[in-house]
Amino acid sequence: MDIDMDYERPNVETIKCVVVGDNAVGKTRLICARACNTTLTQYQLLATHVPTVWAIDQYRVCQEVLERSRDVVDEVSVSLRLWDTFGDHHKDRRFAYGRSDVVVLCFSIANPNSLNHVKTMWYQEIKHFCPRTPVILVGCQLDLRYADLEAVNRARRPLARPIKRGDILPPERGREVAKELGIPYYETSVFDQFGIKDVFDNAIRAALISRRHLQFWKSHLKKVQKPLLQAPFLPPKAPPPVIKIPECPMPSMNEAGYLLDSPLCADVMFVLQEQDCIFAHKIYLATSSSKFYDLFLMECEGSPYLDETQCNRENTNTDVLTSHLETNSNSDEASLKSSDVKIPPPESSESLSMLEPESGEINSAARSLSSWGKGFVSVHKEMQVNPVSKRTCPVTVVKMDSSVQATPFKTVLQFLYTGQLDENEKDLTRLAQIAEILEVFDLRMMVENIMNKEAFMNQEITKAFHVRKANRIKECLCKGTFSDVTFKLDDGSIKAHKPLLICSCEWMSAMFGGSFIESSNSEVVLPNINKTSMQAVLDYLYTKQLSSSQELDTLELIALANRFCLPHLIALAEQHAVQELTKASMSGVAIDGEVLSYLELAQFHNANQLAAWCLHYICTNYNSVCSKFRKEIKAKSSDNQEYFERHRWPPVWYLKEEDHYQRVKKEREKEDVALNKHHSKRKWCFWNSSAVVA
Known part of the structure; x- marks a missing residue:
């Protein structure tokens, strides 16, 4: 279909929308999201910049783009034509502003300078070239407000300016500028596909209202509403951190040989x-x-x-064995297959019981x-x-x-x-x-x-x-068989084996293999350690697996593993703790208090993954946790307090925006009711005056 046919179709309004703003604020991404329905991951969006202006010829050469340009807004059929522009301030954009119906002015919420340029440069330029064209202010890259900025900066181009937490603009900053300029304000995220339809549908409404004032005879434009309010975007809950288990440090065979x-x-x-x-x-x-x-x-x-x-008793059969060895010492490899060197079955029937000493030798x-x-x-x-x-x-x-x-x-x-x-x-x-x-x-x-x-x-x-x-x-x-050391604990004792401990734990190797007195003692006193936790540690050192005892206190095990410098055991204990807490939560058991008690103890004993999971749980359930344990929350460390405020869900900025949205929504509803009453009164007066004249 030719591009000019849209102009010839009756009651189809063609809207020219010009998109302007600084470089790298997300103009072209926003246009492509509307015109081409492109979806990319956040890191793909940030890793590469698209500096080229999106060609207007796409409406002529690409049928899909032309089809997506058609829309119906407030019962009015429209064809939206998007124009991209250069972000360089010194470039000439007058060709784009010509015969424009609406201008979408963009800035990035992660770039305060781009918002400053809205007032100092862009709005003045728009009013210079098209003074009567309606303008809509759009804050792009909304997802950066709640994204992991460290991961974002790693994904950006090497020479790109890193995004700092202080650079992120709250919603009220953009809303204040929009109020000062007297224009509507919206926010978008191409990554989350949020706000794209809001921006362009309300841009179409602004253009149609402006056109209705000039072309009052077009009756199909009477139902067009003024730009609507945008409900705030509630960011999704961050996924819980995955407990990563490092590679199991199996006992080194070379170390055993060295022993x-x-x-x-x-x-x-x-x-x-x-x-x-x-x-x-x-x-x-x-x-x-x-x-x-x-x-x-x-x-x-x-x-x-x-x-x-x-x-006092020598072997009387050594001659036969010696003769057998001397006979075969110089033989070739085939001698191993001869009948006199057969491998007996693994389960030998030979008696393994200790021989009774002969008479007169009992005390030997x-x-x-x-x-x-x-x-x-x-x-x-x-x-x-x-x-x-x-x-x-x-x-x-x-x-x-x-x-x-x-x-x-x-x-x-x-x-x-x-x-x-x-x-x-x-x-x-x-x-x-x-x-x-x-x-x-x-x-x-x-x-x-x-x-x-x-x-x-x-x-x-x-x-x-x-x-x-x-x-x-x-x-x-x-069974404690062949043990050569006994650990004396607070509530009992456990037998163990020094050689295995030396090869499995550097802490044990230093204690038993160095100049410490424990290396020659058969008993070692370990204060402030209970038997259950020590048994779990020994099970791990012997088998590289975590024992699943119901009596096991995970925090005590983590503390002991940290004391013995066993990061792999700490990770296993962290995974076990998270699994138990998740299972209890899914069963309807309240775990808020338990998670709070886990948090700082996990941080103190270097269980960083468990601490990260606890922080995530508290932040994603902040309202319920804070309502029950407000004093405990306030008693946490300043670092944890700062983390709660930064990552709590829903975030503070969303709660403020939701309150503002609900307040403005009620005010607008009151205005609409008053306006409808006014129109009804005018109609009633008109009909009454007509009746008197008649």
């Missing part, structure tokens, strides 16, 4: 025939190997303390292991000097058979600590033999996979190894 090389808090010593001594930790070996678990469990069930003695300090398992000679307890802390402490001494050599045995222990095996290990054959003797079947299978060029299969073995290890660690924590 073997530098045996802090070691409680077991392996004595080899080469007079080599290797210190290790029961909890790592027992949770990784069923053989060592049974060995140390037997030792724990024996006498509580055995004096240092020499083992050492327990013979010759008939219990290959490679082991005896086990007993004695006092030893730790090579790292240089302190004397009780250690379980395990004497190994002469066939167990130091290098492959150390590799086996390294595997039990880390669950990993270096594919470039040199002596895989002897390593496999030692692994089979000690019944470390996972390692035996991994060696065989490497030798068969199938090392990729070891990943599944490693996963299964860690799953079993985690389950055994949970069991040891619950």
